[in-house]
Amino acid sequence: MKTAPVVPARIVSDDDGTPRSADYGDIYHPRSGALAQARRVFLDGDALAARWRDRARFVVLETGFGLGNNFLATWAAWRADPRRSRQLHFISIEQAPPTRAMLASIGRDAALAPLADELARRWPPLTCNLHRIAFDEGAVELLLAFGAVDSWLPQIVAEVDAFFLDGFAPARNPAMWDARLFKAMARLAAADATVATWSAARVVRDGLRGAGFEVEKAPGGAGKRDITRARFAPRFTPRRSPRVAAPTSPIAAPAGSAPTWPVAEPAGSGAAAAHVVIVGAGLAGCALARALAERGRSLVLERNADIAEGGSGNRAGLFHGVVHRGDGRHARFHRAAALMAATAVREAIGRDGVQGDVGGLLRLESGIGLAEMKSLLDAQALPADYVEALDAAAASTIAGIAVSTPAWHYPNAGWVDPRGLARSWLDRAGASAGLRLRCDVASLRRVGANWQVCDGEGAVIATAPAVALCNGDGLLGGAGNAPWPIRRQRGQLSAIDASSLPPTALPRLPIAGVGYVLPPIDGTVWSGATSSWDDDPALRPEDQQRNVERLAMLLGLRSPSLIAALQGRVGCRFTSDDRLPVVGAIPAAIAAEMVSGFAAAPTARFDQPRFVARAPGLFVIAALGSRGIASAAFGAQLLAAAIAGAPSPAEADLLDAVDPARFLSRRFRRDEAARARASVLPGQPPVGPIAGSAGA
Numbered sequence: 199m200k201t202a203p204v205v206p207a208r209i210v211s212d213d214d215g216t217p218r219s220a221d222y223g224d225i226y227h228p229r230s231g232a233l234a235q236a237r238r239v240f241l242d243g244d245a246l247a248a249r250w251r252d253r254a255r256f257v258v259l260e261t262g263f264g265l266g267n268n269f270l271a272t273w274a275a276w277r278a279d280p281r282r283s284r285q286l287h288f289i290s291i292e293q294a295p296p297t298r299a300m301l302a303s304i305g306r307d308a309a310l311a312p313l314a315d316e317l318a319r320r321w322p323p324l325t326c327n328l329h330r331i332a333f334d335e336g337a338v339e340l341l342l343a344f345g346a347v348d349s350w351l352p353q354i355v356a357e358v359d360a361f362f363l364d365g366f367a368p369a370r371n372p373a374m375w376d377a378r379l380f381k382a383m384a385r386l387a388a389a390d391a392t393v394a395t396w397s398a399a400r401v402v403r404d405g406l407r408g409a410g411f412e413v414e415k416a417p418g419g420a421g422k423r424d425i426t427r428a429r430f431a432p433r434f435t436p437r438r439s440p441r442v443a444a445p446t447s448p449i450a451a452p453a454g455s456a457p458t459w460p461v462a463e464p465a466g467s468g469a470a471a472a473h474v475v476i477v478g479a480g481l482a483g484c485a486l487a488r489a490l491a492e493r494g495r496s497l498v499l500e501r502n503a504d505i506a507e508g509g510s511g512n513r514a515g516l517f518h519g520v521v522h523r524g525d526g527r528h529a530r531f532h533r534a535a536a537l538m539a540a541t542a543v544r545e546a547i548g549r550d551g552v553q554g555d556v557g558g559l560l561r562l563e564s565g566i567g568l569a570e571m572k573s574l575l576d577a578q579a580l581p582a583d584y585v586e587a588l589d590a591a592a593a594s595t596i597a598g599i600a601v602s603t604p605a606w607h608y609p610n611a612g613w614v615d616p617r618g619l620a621r622s623w624l625d626r627a628g629a630s631a632g633l634r635l636r637c638d639v640a641s642l643r644r645v646g647a648n649w650q651v652c653d654g655e656g657a658v659i660a661t662a663p664a665v666a667l668c669n670g671d672g673l674l675g676g677a678g679n680a681p682w683p684i685r686r687q688r689g690q691l692s693a694i695d696a697s698s699l700p701p702t703a704l705p706r707l708p709i710a711g712v713g714y715v716l717p718p719i720d721g722t723v724w725s726g727a728t729s730s731w732d733d734d735p736a737l738r739p740e741d742q743q744r745n746v747e748r749l750a751m752l753l754g755l756r757s758p759s760l761i762a763a764l765q766g767r768v769g770c771r772f773t774s775d776d777r778l779p780v781v782g783a784i785p786a787a788i789a790a791e792m793v794s795g796f797a798a799a800p801t802a803r804f805d806q807p808r809f810v811a812r813a814p815g816l817f818v819i820a821a822l823g824s825r826g827i828a829s830a831a832f833g834a835q836l837l838a839a840a841i842a843g844a845p846s847p848a849e850a851d852l853l854d855a856v857d858p859a860r861f862l863s864r865r866f867r868r869d870e871a872a873r874a875r876a877s878v879l880p881g882q883p884p885v886g887p888i889a890g891s892a893g894a
């Protein structure tokens with residue numbers, strides 16, 4: 199997906215107060231009122247109350263979020279309905295979103311005002327991302343795509359029950375009523391999906407018919423013109439990609455039918471059963487337990503005596519986004535992840551008293567000058583509440599120390615105690631998540647429709663229809679050939695007594711560059727982290743020295759020899775060869791390598807990750823690398839959605855970028871190219887160890 203700068207709406211007000219777009223010359227809603235239109239055209243038009251009744255999940259997709267009136271009306275109606283679906287997902291695409299200030303200044307119907315206030319409070323920075331905002335303890339999820347509908351619609355991964363088409367008038371805003379848009383809707387439509395729109399234009403009706411919808415006119419009401427309703431009635435059922443056709447959806451059961459924890463506890467055996475067994479209680483595993491809590495029950499198995507003692511066991515670490523020329527997948531992934539991390543960390547600090555701060559972060563820039571930094575931001579129209587380019591003087595003011603280079607300032611970034619964050623996630627999962635410590639998982643066994651999770655003796659620890667490997671590298675003992683190119687990287691952090699540093703050199707916020715320094719935490723300044731490809735668990739004096747030198751450089755201190763690192767911590771992080779995490783459903787071909795006796799169904803296509811067949815109910819979050827604090831929450835939300843078959847909070851090409859199948863696809867394409875060169879038959883599956891091919 200090619201990202202485009204997000205330019206805020208230009209909204210003016212008509213004499214009677216009706217908001218109007220200065221760009222399109224059209225009004226956002228009829229003069230009769232936004233709420234009245236939302237109820238009459240969209241809520242009634244799609245028969246929401248009757249259709250979401252008693253369901254586990256209901257998914258709405260809207261074109262044109264505008265001022266959010268339709269979302270607010272839907273949320274209010276859902277709240278007021280005792281027989282509402284357990285979860286409501288509302289996906290909306292908006293090219294020119296209002297700023298937070300605009301949103302807060304819109305006059306609202308009294309019934310919507312409190313919800314509108316909450317929406318304005320939670321409004322994200324205007325970046326080209328799919329922003330996830332959870333309301334009502336996660337029961338309501340708003341997925342907001344900022345950008346043009348023709349770029350975003352093909353990127354949405356969801357099964358939609360009801361469409362709201364709410365562009366401006368087709369004559370003024372043809373892009374919102376294009377035939378390709380209706381075709382893209384058909385790809386997303388659930389079997390009984392419906393469409394509602396206020397427009398009765400011929401182009402709309404013909405477009406919907408052409409995409410497989412049965413179309414009818416309905417009276418507009420209150421003396422208004424006709425509106426359009428449609429129902430999905432395709433001549434053939436579109437095939438879903440194997441990645442989406444949920445490998446198993448153990449927790450997508452209808453409301454009330456979800457079994458309570460534990461599902462079944464065989465007497466005497468000590469084995470447990472759950473919807474999802476999570477292997478590993480680091481940031482990834484705990485974030486997943488939290489993300490699944492809104493949907494079902496999980497059991498976390500951890501080999502250590504406590505949670506977050508592995509890579510996630512540092513005293514503190516930082517999180518922030520990135521800026522890359524071209525805004526490719528890395529930049530988009532880390533931006534989405536960092537924005538989600540900011541929300542998660544704020545929540546952990548506010549609710550659970552976890553140590554940390556979302557007060558911003560500076561990344562010193564020595565490669566390019568300020569003018570180039572600014573032009574990079576201008577080209578992408580990245581907003582100042584995501585990142586800004588500061589000269590050394592402005593950076594020094596923010597940092598509270600003398601900074602000698604320009605810097606990127608990420609105002610929604612900061613630092614946190616990862617152990618506290620992991621604990622807070624697990625606590626928030628509450629009774630939905632069980633935890634077993636000192637539980638070393640050695641292997642998996644496929645029995646019927648379940649996975650048995652076994653210890654080193656082959657004894658069954660737990661049984662579940664789904665297992666998520668959140669154990670750092672996604673491998674289990676005796677897996678044979680590593681199924682993906684993930685490497686273990688040693689890292690050392692150093693602790694320096696803050697009182698040994700000049701008070702004028704103590705930063706107010708994290709400073710990153712070559713390495714990083716955190717502001718003093720309980721009298722200690724943490725600096726790091728080194729990287730090496732060995733697994734020496736001991737603190738190394740030369741690494742302490744390197745961290746001290748980095749600290750001196752970042753804080754502008756001339757005499758590093760006077761500073762002593764007293765303690766430190768050694769940990770490891772797992773990194774993939776393309777520096778992106780591995781998140782998603784495990785391909786059947788890889789499961790066959792990992793699990794003895796598992797017979798994989800043949801895969802029809804390997805050329806793109808989304809077409810690769812999956813092992814039922816086997817998932818992974820691995821290789822969070824040196825950005826696990828920043829990316830655990832996002833990775834967990836992606837995986838929870840995949841497990842539950844819910845709309846994905848990431849666009850399709852980001853799912854490709856982190857998909858565990860990407861290594862197979864890469865290998866396949868390379869083999870195909872080699873075969874083509876050697877004139878051999880195309881279409882054969884890739885062969886041989888995948889990890890070896892990538893130099894892991």
Ligand SMILES: Cc1cc2nc3c(=O)[nH]c(=O)nc-3n(C[C@H](O)[C@H](O)[C@H](O)COP(=O)(O)OP(=O)(O)OC[C@H]3O[C@@H](n4cnc5c(N)ncnc54)[C@H](O)[C@@H]3O)c2cc1C
Pocket residue numbers: 477478479480481482483499500501502505506507508509510511512514515516517616637638639640668669670674675688689690691726727728767768769770771772819820821822823824825826827828829
């Ligand atoms: C020195 C250092 C500094 C870092 N600094 C930062 C930073 O500033 N910002 C940032 O974003 N990231 C940072 N990171 C990276 C971040 O800490 C990691 O990416 C993150 O902790 C990985 O989380 P995880 O849950 O995937 O892995 P882990 O935290 O390692 O959790 C995996 C868990 O699985 C358990 N486990 C493994 N195998 C089994 C098994 N077979 N059965 C049962 N349990 C098992 C392990 O005991 C462990 O508890 C740093 C990492 C290091 C090492």
Ligand SMILES: C[S@@+](CC[C@H](N)C(=O)[O-])C[C@H]1O[C@@H](n2cnc3c(N)ncnc32)[C@H](O)[C@@H]1O
Pocket residue numbers: 207225226227260261262263264265266267268269291292293294295345346347348364365366371373374
């Ligand atoms: C009628 S308003 C939507 C009102 C909104 N549904 C509400 O409840 O407040 C139409 C919206 O479509 C947006 N829009 C127009 N063209 C677009 C495009 N190509 N892609 C995405 N959004 C677009 C406009 O910016 C505008 O906000």
